[in-house]
Amino acid sequence: MRMEAGVHRVQRIPSTEKGGRIHTSTVSVAVLPQPTDVELDIPDRDLNIETKRASGAGG
Structure with a gap:
């Protein structure tokens, strides 16, 4: 995988x-x-654990 490092670009129509x-x-x-x-x-x-519940769009 070392050779795959960097920026990859795909061009398509x-x-x-x-x-x-x-x-x-x-x-x-x-x-x-x-x-x-x-x-x-x-x-x-040092830990703070919170649980929440929501309803509606995105909840």
Whole structure:
């Protein structure tokens, strides 16, 4: 995967495009090393857990 790092660009003409214009999509790929085992010790007093419930559009 190391060789895939960087910016990738795809150019295409969609079948629905009447004017023949080219659409361009771009993505940036970063390849990171796999982390080793990490053990965290977070005291309970440092944690704040909230649960919420909503209704309606987007809720």
